[in-house]
Amino acid sequence: MRLLSGPVGRSIALLAGLSVLLGVVVAGMAFPVVGGLGILSNEAGDSVTSSSADLVNNPAPLTTTVTDSDGRPLAYLFDQNRTEVANDQISPTMKAAILAIEDRRFYDHQGVDWQGTLRAVVANSTSGDVVQGASTLTQQYVKNYMLYVDAQTEAERLKATEQTPARKLKEARIALQLERQLSKDEILNRYLNIVFLGNGSYGIAAGARTYFNTTPDKLTVPQAALLAGMVRSTTQFDPVQNPETATQRRNLVIEQMRQQGMIDDAQARQATAAPLGIADPLVRIPNGCNGAGDTGFFCKYVVQYLTEAGFSEEQINRGGYTIRTTLDRRAMQEVKRALDAEVPPRTPNVANVMSLVQPGQDAHRVLAMGSSRTFGLDADAEETSFGLPYQPVNLGAGSTYKIFTAATALEKGLGINYSMQVPPSGYASPIYVDGSGRPIPVANASEGLPPRMSMTDALAQSPNTAFIKLEEFTGVPDIVDMAVRLGLKSLATTPFVDPGSGERTDRSIAEVIKEQELASFTLGVTPTSVLELANVGATLFSEGRWCPPTPIDSITDANGEIVPITEEPCQQAVDPGLANTLVTGMSQDDISGTSAAAARAAGWSRPMAGKTGTTQQNKSAAFVGAIPEMSGAVITFDNSNSPRPLCDGGNGPFACGEGNIFGGKTPARTWYGAVTPLVAGTPPTPLPATDPRYLDGGAESRIPDVVGRSAADARGELEGAGWQVTTRTVDNRATEGTVVGQEPRGAALPGEPVTLQVSSGTVPAPPPPPGSPPAVGPPAGPPPPEEGADGGDGDGG
Known part of the structure; x- marks a missing residue:
């Protein structure tokens, strides 16, 4: 079968689309009369009730912010870059702009605008194109929720946006229920917080920051009009990729605001003449620890720590938490400086790594x-x-x-x-x-x-x-x-x-x-x-x-x-x-x-x-x-x-x-x-006091001190206490047979022999006279350790 093109093909396609709309209108208009009986099964009705409850109780995915100990951001973790703002944090201009272009009768209908739907059917049929949408903001909120919150797979996302009477009718029923549970202001606020505005920005806070580096409460008429206009198609009206089309769309929103009495003629002319004023480059926040710079390792440790504590990755990336960490910004700077000073970052195959922890009785803060x-x-x-x-x-x-x-x-x-x-x-x-x-x-x-x-x-x-x-x-x-x-x-x-x-x-x-x-x-x-x-x-x-x-x-x-x-x-x-x-x-x-x-x-x-x-x-x-x-x-x-x-x-x-x-x-x-x-600049803190028990050891390790006693008495006491004894004779002025030294003295390992130095009673030879060559012998004491050397170079078993 050959597909028709040209005006005839477009007319047939348009009629098919209008059939969907008319089917929804007829079913929807019957819904208030019959209470939904016969339109959807009980199972479908339960699904509608469950979905409306989810919309009321479950928030949209939000951006989690990781901060240092002073509350300054280190990183942002998100599936969708969204920061929720309250109703009074969004400028009246922004609310007026979205209502003007998307749902002028928002405060008049009860979730589904049957009058607006019929008007859209007629307008679209007359123009030969879809020039007016049939969905209210409430219905759009439902669709956006299904798309950005419920849908987890590509198949689910396609299902959330499919153009079928069944989906549109379910959307309408949920919208009607939602309007009985939430105020108009609450629905409008939720819609502005959930809507996708392109370039990775979800919700009005992210959109205002991304395109204008501002906050929603400070949006001007031309800024608000641009964002409102992008809702229909973030691709077609992208101000970066398609500035001319975006400008035309923005000006259309401004004109709608003027016609509906939201702004006067002078404000409209001034807004229309204003440049787009898009931030160059767009203000994007990096997603994940890769955007944390030198604190990236710390950021990743935070995520691992929370995961081991029972938080899921989904919770962290969608929960909108503020995670205030223990990271000390100055300590981090000094650690990184010292690491790089000893091992430059691009040194092949060598890593120099450091961690710093604060002691404490109740917590050890990194x-x-x-x-x-x-x-x-x-x-x-x-x-x-x-x-x-x-x-x-x-x-x-x-x-x-x-x-x-x-x-x-x-x-x-x-x-x-x-x-x-x-x-x-x-x-x-x-x-x-x-x-x-x-x-x-x-x-x-x-x-x-x-x-x-x-x-x-x-x-x-x-x-x-x-x-x-x-x-x-x-x-x-x-x-x-x-x-x-x-x-x-x-x-x-x-x-x-x-x-x-x-x-x-x-x-x-x-x-x-x-x-x-x-x-x-x-x-x-x-x-x-x-x-x-x-x-x-x-x-x-x-x-x-x-x-x-x-x-x-x-x-x-x-x-x-x-x-x-x-x-x-x-x-x-x-x-x-x-x-x-x-x-x-x-x-x-x-x-x-x-x-x-x-x-x-x-x-x-x-x-x-x-x-x-x-x-x-x-x-x-x-x-x-x-x-x-x-x-x-x-x-x-x-x-x-x-x-x-x-x-x-x-x-x-x-x-x-x-x-x-x-x-x-x-x-x-x-x-x-x-x-x-x-x-530097702080007084030194002394080391803690020692415990006598751990200075000289317990009674089981202490050796009787027998220096000055006879060799026989000394041996008898030591062997009586369970120690093995060996002796060696040394030249000394003390009476022959007197103990003049012992090794070890004070404490020893169990079973370790104790060596007694016993005097020979003879006087050592006098030193050589002045001018004689020095005697050759061992050094008087141990040499200082080699610079930086320690004993850790064993074979490792």
């Missing part, structure tokens, strides 16, 4: 997080949208994990003053073995260390052998549990990846490490979240109280009502005295420890707790530092698919053959660089 790599989707520009500052970093955090070994030792009865054994490099521990059970020699980054040092000094200088030796006492499983308690929660939730097959198992990392008793755990070889590591410091500075690192201060809905959020409750991870004492035990890192050089370069001069870390082959390095006001962690690592060792060069770290990066270099410099300006 102040800032960032990365040297720019947040985004352009991989060629070294951008990434992976959650680097909060997702576990696969290369680990090195010797920062010695914090957990020390905490476990304190909990098991040792004190922070305990004199730890420091075996030399090459130490073969019975628990640090390969898959065949053969011991793996443990190396230290620095040589010439004394055979014993206090736990405080060991935390600062970080000898691997000392902490592997300490791990023999504490056991691996308890250290893993301590790490999870203090804040590394992801160890207990992240599936273990089989190193052979690369497949994820159904067990967590923590479960596997404990089951296999992997002694490399104290050297920090497991995946580590920078945010969780920062929160460990916050836990210690909160007297051992762990709280989830929250990015949320408050959430309010579109009506300003507080929306509750379910967060994990805070827990007392360790005894307050243990936490306070451990903080003091970590207080030498910036003075005599592995971050001392970075601290001096930054002009750091206040009390703090710190620990560096470096992983196998220097592929990553870390630093965790904390003061009472804030705790931060930094990890610098090769984030490529095939990580290589990193060298710390003049222009930042880079992949190299043999790495030389340490936690005391780039990571520590980043931490001091970010935190120093944040606390």
Whole structure:
């Protein structure tokens, strides 16, 4: 069959369209008389009632705004860019314009304008085109609601706009019900809030901002007329793509306003002569965290946090919430500045990441997080949208994990003053073995260390052998549990990846490490979240109280009502005295420890707790530092698919053959660089008071002090207390057989032998006379640690 064209074809098409309209008119006019009986089934009637109830009770999708702690926007999250405004926030001019062109009898009909429908039928039939619409604003509101709120798929959207008598009749019935439930002003307000105005703007608030960078209450006559005219076709009357057509349509609306007495002749002439005045470029708000700039990682963490708290993605993107976050804008700026200063954003394959958390008894607020790599989707520009500052970093955090070994030792009865054994490099521990059970020699980054040092000094200088030796006492499983308690929660939730097959198992990392008793755990070889590591410091500075690192201060809905959020409750991870004492035990890192050089370069001069870390082959390095006001962690690592060792060069770290990066270099410099300006000009806060119980240890670890007694009496007392005793003779003026020294003194590990130095009773040889060549012998004391070095370069098991 050949399709007709020209006037005849158009007439037939027009008659078909008019048949639809006339069918609706006839059915609709019968509806008030018969009450709908016989027109629609009971099921259809129930559907109408349900739909009208939805229109009354369910809001349209709204834009969610994410703000910083001061309420300044960081990002916008939406399916439809819509901000709801109240009736009194829309100018009378805008209401007049939409009524003039879309529904001049709005305040006269009851939802369906039968008179207007017949008039439209006649007008359209006479002109040969659809020059007048038959739908009221109420009916249009119903259609827009079905299209923009109810419809979720393309099929549903097509169904919401299909030109059939059944749909039009249902639309009319819902409109009639709606008019009995809502006032005219409320319907008009809802219509203006839901209507699509093109270029991604839904509702009058978004439209006013997009096209004129203004608010709905300030819209002028020509501006309002343009927006009202676009309702019929946002494509045909787009002022950017079709300015001439848009101007003609705008002027038609102005003329309708004049004819209906809404404006006078002078106002009409002035409005018609006005330029379109469209913003150039249009004022668009970016959708999602990609528009959040340097706060993109923080924004993404907010979304993840809310999702884990029970919010759906649909809720977040359609709920119109105001999410006031904990982000401190100045802290964020300093963190980003410090990160980029150490690792320029486009550095290939290297990421420098940092998170900053505020301690507290009731909440640990995330102040800032960032990365040297720019947040985004352009991989060629070294951008990434992976959650680097909060997702576990696969290369680990090195010797920062010695914090957990020390905490476990304190909990098991040792004190922070305990004199730890420091075996030399090459130490073969019975628990640090390969898959065949053969011991793996443990190396230290620095040589010439004394055979014993206090736990405080060991935390600062970080000898691997000392902490592997300490791990023999504490056991691996308890250290893993301590790490999870203090804040590394992801160890207990992240599936273990089989190193052979690369497949994820159904067990967590923590479960596997404990089951296999992997002694490399104290050297920090497991995946580590920078945010969780920062929160460990916050836990210690909160007297051992762990709280989830929250990015949320408050959430309010579109009506300003507080929306509750379910967060994990805070827990007392360790005894307050243990936490306070451990903080003091970590207080030498910036003075005599592995971050001392970075601290001096930054002009750091206040009390703090710190620990560096470096992983196998220097592929990553870390630093965790904390003061009472804030705790931060930094990890610098090769984030490529095939990580290589990193060298710390003049222009930042880079992949190299043999790495030389340490936690005391780039990571520590980043931490001091970010935190120093944040606390400048404020008085230092002292570290918390120590607890005697955790200074010298419990009774079970204390050794009787037998110096000055006879060797026989000393041996008898020590062996009577359960200690193994060995002796060695030393030259000394004391009476022969007198104990002149003991190692360890004060406290020892259970089962650790106590060595007594017993006097020979002879006087040592006198020193050589002046002018004699100096005697050759060992140095008087341990050398200072290598700049930035720490003991985290073990084999990793």
